[in-house]
Amino acid sequence: MRATLDISDCVDNGKLNGFQIATGLLCGLCLVIDGFNVQSMSFVAPELFADLKISPSALGSIFGAAALGTLLGSIMNGLLADLFGRRPILIFNTLLFGCVTLLTTRANTAQEFTVVRFLTGLGLGGILPSVMALMAECTPKKHRIMFMMVVSDGFTVGAALSGLVSAWLIPSYGWRAVFYVGGTIPLVVALVMWLVLPESLKFLTIRGEDRRYTSNWWKRVHLRRNLTGSTAYQVCEDLLGRAPYAHLFRDGRAKLTLLLWAICFTTLVDFYFLSSWLPAVVKASGYPTSIAVLVGAMLQVGGAAGALGLGWAIGKWGFSTVLGINFAVACASITMIGRSGIPLAVLFILVTLAGWCVVGGQSGINVLAGTFYPTYLRSTGVGWCVGVGRLGSVLGPVIGGELIALKWSTNGIFLAAAAPALISATLLFTLGRIAKPANSAFSGEALPNPPDSGTSSPAFEDEGWTFQRLT
Numbered sequence: 001m002r003a004t005l006d007i008s009d010c011v012d013n014g015k016l017n018g019f020q021i022a023t024g025l026l027c028g029l030c031l032v033i034d035g036f037n038v039q040s041m042s043f044v045a046p047e048l049f050a051d052l053k054i055s056p057s058a059l060g061s062i063f064g065a066a067a068l069g070t071l072l073g074s075i076m077n078g079l080l081a082d083l084f085g086r087r088p089i090l091i092f093n094t095l096l097f098g099c100v101t102l103l104t105t106r107a108n109t110a111q112e113f114t115v116v117r118f119l120t121g122l123g124l125g126g127i128l129p130s131v132m133a134l135m136a137e138c139t140p141k142k143h144r145i146m147f148m149m150v151v152s153d154g155f156t157v158g159a160a161l162s163g164l165v166s167a168w169l170i171p172s173y174g175w176r177a178v179f180y181v182g183g184t185i186p187l188v189v190a191l192v193m194w195l196v197l198p199e200s201l202k203f204l205t206i207r208g209e210d211r212r213y214t215s216n217w218w219k220r221v222h223l224r225r226n227l228t229g230s231t232a233y234q235v236c237e238d239l240l241g242r243a244p245y246a247h248l249f250r251d252g253r254a255k256l257t258l259l260l261w262a263i264c265f266t267t268l269v270d271f272y273f274l275s276s277w278l279p280a281v282v283k284a285s286g287y288p289t290s291i292a293v294l295v296g297a298m299l300q301v302g303g304a305a306g307a308l309g310l311g312w313a314i315g316k317w318g319f320s321t322v323l324g325i326n327f328a329v330a331c332a333s334i335t336m337i338g339r340s341g342i343p344l345a346v347l348f349i350l351v352t353l354a355g356w357c358v359v360g361g362q363s364g365i366n367v368l369a370g371t372f373y374p375t376y377l378r379s380t381g382v383g384w385c386v387g388v389g390r391l392g393s394v395l396g397p398v399i400g401g402e403l404i405a406l407k408w409s410t411n412g413i414f415l416a417a418a419a420p421a422l423i424s425a426t427l428l429f430t431l432g433r434i435a436k437p438a439n440s441a442f443s444g445e446a447l448p449n450p451p452d453s454g455t456s457s458p459a460f461e462d463e464g465w466t467f468q469r470l471t
Contacts, residue, residue: 007205012141019198020139024147026197027131028154029189030094034127035158036165037101037120037182041066043166047175048113058110064394066117071390073125078383079245081130082376086137087199089379090130091190097123098186105176105183125390128155129383132370136378137200148370149311152363153304160300202375247377248384255434257381260369263427264389266420267362270330272396273417274299274358277404278351285410291344295351299359302352306360311367319368320432323361327425330357331418338414358421365389392420 041063048054054062073093081089100119107113135148162178169177248257279296287295313322333353336342342350366386373381403413 007201011138011201014140016140016143016147022196023138023198024135024151026189026193027090027135028151030090030127030131030193031151031154032158032161033094033182033186033189034124035155035160036162037097037124037158037186038066038070038155039159039162040166040178040182041117043163043170044175044178047170051175052108052110054110054113062110062113062117065114066121067390067394069118069121070125070393071121071387073122074129074383074387074390075125076122076383077126078129078380078387081126081133081379081383085199085203086130086134086379087193087197089126090134091193091197093123093126093130094186094190094193095123096126098183098190101179101183101186103183104179125383125387128152128366128386129379132366132382133203133379134200136370137202137375138198144371145315145367146308146311148367149307149314149363152366153307153360156300156303156307156359156363160297160304163297200375206375245380245384248373248381253373256372256431257384259427259431259434260365260372260381260385261388263424263431264362264365264369264385265392266424266427267327267358267365268389268392269396269399270334270358270392270417270420270424271362272393273400273420274334274354274396276397277400277413281404281410281413282347284404285340287344295347298348298351299355302355302357303359303363305352306356307363308360309356310360310364314364314367318432319364319371320428323364323368324425324428324432326357326361326364327421327428330354330361330421331425333357334414334418334421338409338411340411361424 045059048059077089077093097120100116100123104113104116104120107116131151132148135151136144139147165181166178169181247253275296278299279292282295283292310322310326330353333350337347337350337354366382369382369385370378399416400413403416408416
């Protein structure tokens with residue numbers, strides 16, 4: 001009689017082993033170089049003014065091209081990862097943005113920079129959806145939320161490292177050295193991933209891949225050698241389509257999907273509003289440049305700590321409650337930053353708190369999207385959520401620039417920055433009314449045949465979430 005192995009049960013209820021930790025570190029490193037690459041242009045920009053005579057308006061187009069590429073890359077690669085697997089798409093995109101980043105060193109005009117940064121964005125956009133999907137599907141339920149939050153924190157760490165590395169490289173080796181480093185490391189990481197990065201066992205099983213291929217990965221991930229190619233694998237969910245865009249709005253998911261998009265959009269408006277303009281506004285308030293830069297850095301420091309703290313809290317009390325309160329606190333702290341006459345020590349505390357809530361909270365939103373959708377739809381769901389959110393990353397700096405151009409007061413600017421946080425909090429509490437985890441923050445795989453949205457049942461479960469129907 002052929003042996004049968006329940007992948008969902010073994011992964012969800014198993015112990016966290018060394019191979020899974022190594023996989024998380026590798027995925028986290030992908031997000032570190034993602035954050036490094038995204039922020040590197042900000043630190044290189046002054047050198048482009050002086051060296052290549054690129055105007056500020058042309059530089060704005062370059063930033064816009066990178067944002068557009070990232071947006072399209074998130075949506076497109078999310079679908080591809082659900083069609084062909086997390087592993088090949090993650091490796092391919094890491095190779096893509098590594099090669100194009102190296103190509104950036106050969107750019108000499110605004111037009112060339114616009115093209116290479118757009119292509120870089122396409123590759124960068126494919127990293128987060130694949131990473132979140134793989135982490136959600138290969139880690140035990142007990143450790144999943146915290147593990148995903150730590151991995152997601154890699155982007156913030158990379159953004160902070162970008163400033164430190166750029167400050168060291170540019171004076172001695174020029175701006176091109178930043179892109180040499182930012183392009184070489186991804187190629188090395190891609191090679192390591194090709195050698196050791198596993199594919200999601202849940203994905204392989206639900207896609208009906210060759211049993212021997214699945215068995216080989218199972219033995220490597222879980223260090224069990226007593227299985228053969230004849231072992232039958234199963235997960236407790238079905239494959240419902242190979243073009244899953246429409247499934248984002250089926251089986252009662254429509255309200256939740258739209259809420260996730262809106263939440264991601266408003267949080268990224270706030271994130272990029274603050275990260276782009278906080279140092280400039282602080283300096284305009286009368287502080288020296290050194291203090292203004294340090295204040296801006298504390299936003300990222302708070303975010304790195306916040307992802308860890310929020311991960312622990314979400315594991316105890318759930319996404320909507322913790323993140324709803326988190327963004328309500330963000331609203332209050334951002335409002336207080338703009339108050340005149342506050343002591344410098346208090347300013348640092350408020351900015352760190354804002355970073356904890358906004359930057360760390362964005363990691364929580366990424367994990368929320370990664371745990372919400374079933375396996376066959378997960379990467380597509382994360383990709384669309386992040387892609388729509390990227391519109392906020394474009395709009396946030398624009399709003400800040402317009403308010404400064406209109407000569408708004410410091411208090412008025414930060415009141416405006418607090419508004420998206422308040423909207424995020426409201427949307428998260430609304431999400432809590434519609435869907436709650438069935439047993440924990442993430443409690444398992446979807447039921448095989450969830451009822452469609454037209455059922456008269458008051459609630460149903462999908463991917464461990466209980467959907468409450470609102471009338």
